[in-house]
Amino acid sequence: MQIGVVFPQTEIGGDVGAVRAYGQRVEELGFRHIITYDHVVGADPAVHKGWDGPYDVRSTFHEPMVLFGYLAALTSLELVTSIIILPQRQTALVAKQAAEIDLLTSGKFRLGVGLGWNAVEYEALGEDFSNRGKRMEEQVELLRRLWTEESLTFEGDYHRVTGAGLAPLPVQQPIPLWFGGQSPRAYERIGRLADGWFPQMEPGQELEEAKAMVGRAATEAGRDPSRLGMEGRIRWTSDQQALANAARRWEESGATHVSINTMNVGLKTLDDHLNALASAAEALNLIR
Template sequence: MRVGVVFPQTEIGPEPAAIRTYATGVQDLGYDHILAYEHVVGADPEHYHGWTGPYDIHTQFHEAMVLFGYLAAITSVELVNGILILPQRQTVLVAKQAAEVDILTGGKYRMGVGVGWNPVEYEALGQKFSLRGKRIEEQIELLRRLWTEPNVTHVGTFDRITAAGINPPPVQRPIPIWMGADSPPAFRRAGRMADGWFPQMRPGPDLAAAKRIVDDAAREAGRDPDRIGMEGRIQYGPHGSDAVADEAFEWERLGATHICINTMGAKLPNLDEHLAALRAVWEKIGRLTRTPA
């Protein structure tokens, strides 16, 4: 099982030196990958009365693909979107950006995608929130073509390309596409289309039910469920590294191929404390890791 970390971008600050210190510190500890959330814009809760979203205009987010270009130059860990809100972005531009990140990392890039939850952001980026489920399915198929075919013609509901392609192509052909999933339609989509999925729940009955949906959808699509990766996310909390280790071993028992340790939201006061927490966790769960083939 490969073990990564969630980049604590809402707390780490905008200084490049802090980003470098965190990323190289994570690599030096032995973690396999850095996963980054994404939002392009935040909503102003004073305008949107009753706003209940977890992030707003006051929450800092680095742009994920630009961030990855920087991280690729200073680390050799795998870089992972967790997730990129694909339907609010231009498909061909995403394909080009992803190919570039894959090249800069030497093929150590994994694209996690999802439909998101914020209609304010969709409006700002010129896309329709109500069509995001349908759009992502067309986008995934088109992305894989753009990464593997030098010349693409495509006429779809949402995108049109006439005899065009991206160059240079990515190292991985195609780049692995993983899906964030927190509802039955998303579970089924992951089973039908994705190389892996990010469950949005902890081990327990809800996860077992979700995995059954993913596996059943994979079989119905003629795919082998055992070839679909699963990455659990573990929140670092008040019980510290012991609780994280217990949950990590439970994810291992359930067959997770990856886990990711999230120190964001743990009320850690500074960058040093984030790294100290990850150091304590690594000392307990480092044996779970294996060297990628």
């Protein structure tokens, strides 16, 4: 099971030196990948009365694709979006950006995608919030073709490409597409279309029920469920034994990857986050 970290988007701030120090130290500690969340804009609660989203206009978010171009020059870590809100972005541009990151990392990139929840953000980016599920399915098809064909012609319900293609193509053809989501519809889509997924719950009965839905959908689509990756998430705690136990439970549940999340646990500074990850690395026997 590959162990990585969640980049603390909302707490690391805009200091580029902190971004550099974080990426390099994570690699030194023996972690294998960095996961990054995505939001392009945040809603202003003063304008959107009754706003109850987990993030707002004051929440710091580095743009994942640009961030990964920077980190690719500093580390040899696998870089993972979890998730890019795909339907609010132009598909061909996402394909181009992802191909570039894949080249810069020598094929160590996973593109995690999902639908998102913030209609304010969709409006700001000029996209329709109401049909995002249908559009994402078409986007996935087009992305894979753009990554594997020198020239293609595609006409769907939402996209048209006529005799065009990317150059250079990515190292991975196609780049692995992992899905987020937490609903029966999302699990069906994962089983039918994804290369892997990010469960939003802890190991236990709820996870087993979700896995069963994913597996059924994969089988019905003629796919092998055992080939789907699964990445769990562990909320950091100072209790090293609890961290080790959580990692073991994920491994027993069939996870291929797991990431340690230090966001929203009360850590105040970059050093706090890095010290927490050093403790986690020791608990998980990563330190060389």
